[in-house]
Structure formats: C-alpha cells, structure tokens
Amino acid sequence: MSEDCIFCKIAKKEIPTEFVYEDENVVSFRDLNPQAPVHVLVIPKEHYSSIREVTDKEVFAHLMYGVQKTAEKLNLKEFRTVINTGAAAGQTVFHIHVHVLAGRDLLWPPG
Numbered sequence: 001m002s003e004d005c006i007f008c009k010i011a012k013k014e015i016p017t018e019f020v021y022e023d024e025n026v027v028s029f030r031d032l033n034p035q036a037p038v039h040v041l042v043i044p045k046e047h048y049s050s051i052r053e054v055t056d057k058e059v060f061a062h063l064m065y066g067v068q069k070t071a072e073k074l075n076l077k078e079f080r081t082v083i084n085t086g087a088a089a090g091q092t093v094f095h096i097h098v099h100v101l102a103g104r105d106l107l108w109p110p111g
C-alpha cells in the first residue's frame with residue numbers, strides 16, 4: 001500500500017467502488033473518465049508505480065488474467081488493452097493499470 005495512492009485505496013475498498021472483477025491479486029473497475037463506451041481499469045492489489053517498477057513477473061500474469069476475466073464478465077469479444085508508462089506517455093495515476101477499451105472503433109493507428 002502506498003499512502004495517498006488512489007488506486008491502492010480503491011483496491012483496499014477504502015473508496016467504495018463497484019468492481020467488474022476481483023480475485024486475490026487484482027481488481028477491475030470502470031474508469032472515471034471513460035474514453036470509450038466500455039472503459040475498465042485492471043490493477044494489481046499490490047502497489048507498483050508503473051510497469052518499470054514491477055519486480056515480480058507474476059504480477060504481469062495476474063494483470064493479464066484480470067483482463068481476460070474482466071472481458072469475460074463484460075462479454076467483450078473485441079477490445080483494446082493499453083498501459084501508459086510515464087507522464088510523457090499519458091500516465092496520470094502512478095499505480096500500474098491496464099486500460100480495457102471497447103464499444104467503439106478502436107483500430108490503431110487511427111485512420
């Protein structure tokens with residue numbers, strides 16, 4: 001737990017949040033500022049600021065499993081996953097998270 005980390009507080013249920021998926025390692029929940037009709041964040045319960053700070057490779061497996069289970073729960077067949085690393089790449093919350101986006105044209109690169 002990192003003090004003042006909003007995602008740690010969500011994972012610890014200190015901020016009431018409806019989870020799409022939860023297991024012993026990860027939770028997922030809807031993004032506050034959705035960029036697509038479906039926009040869910042998958043986070044580990046353990047605090048790591050970004051992909052760069054992860055020291056246990058199991059965390060990556062837990063995150064991807066959380067993505068799979070989240071997609072299953074929401075019946076998503078096609079979706080995009082995004083991980084922003086660092087402010088210049090658009091990271092604003094420094095607790096690693098995987099964005100799961102669906103429900104609109106998500107082809108990349110656009111156009």
Ligand code: DGP
Binds near residue numbers: 006033084094
């Ligand atoms: P990123 O830019 O990759 O760091 O994404 C952070 C996302 O987190 C951003 O899309 C908005 C979302 N977010 C920030 N604070 C909260 C919060 O308190 N609750 C929820 N559900 N989402 C949040």
